[in-house]
Amino acid sequence: MAALLQLEKVTKSFGAVTVADAMSFEVNAGEALGVIGPNGAGKTSMFNLITGTLAPDSGKLLFEDVDITNTSAAKRCRAGMARSFQVPQPFSGLTVFENAMIAATQAGGMSSRAAESFCIDVLHQTELLDRANTLAGGLTLLGRKRLELTRALCARPSLLMLDEIAGGLTEAECTSLVQTIKDIHGRGVTIIWIEHVVHALLAVVDKLMVIDFGRKIAEGEPRAIMESPEVQEIYLGIEVDA
């Protein structure tokens, strides 16, 4: 598999707080990478560094083998990166369909005519088609999460980044959203998914990475990583017998 995204020794600090400490990893095309770590570990900052809303102090990022370290966030989006936000950020006074259209025409660069049928298709995938004419502000939490996913997909990403999209959902809602994400991944979209709801992640991802204090603690086959004593102790705070 070819690497779609590569981070090489990416470092970023805010004063004394280091959010990325010589962070290196790669994500192959077609892969789903899960990212876990304690609060404040630097997970969202990592997304900001990848999408270009945060500039690294040092290190290099490559997307499709092109050095994007100094590429603007807008250009990275056009190149195929899209993300959802931890706190859904729709245009609350616009309908679900209008939100999708804005994403498809602005982030996805589509003409309005082409975007219409495309958005219907995306809303079908994200199971929001029957809410197309609902105001975004009137959606349930699950609906808002699905709209976050819709808006990211409308940017036509080859790399989809999900930031705690399962947070706050009931068990049944989580199961339903996981199935949607599985289907999206099944269509060949490469995914990086930050999540505290670990069982949701494990249902989808091929690889799991654990970070703490901006450092990569472990990376590999998800269940093996979860069972490793180092991860249990550092991430879960569980004392493991020597």
Ligand SMILES: Nc1ncnc2c1ncn2[C@@H]1O[C@H](COP(=O)(O)OP(=O)(O)OP(=O)(O)O)[C@@H](O)[C@H]1O
């Ligand atoms: N712009 C900023 N200026 C100063 N400190 C920041 C900034 N952005 C993030 N931080 C700090 O960097 C650390 C990492 O934050 P980040 O949001 O990346 O963590 P996280 O792993 O996503 O946490 P959570 O799981 O709680 O969402 C935190 O201590 C945070 O307060």
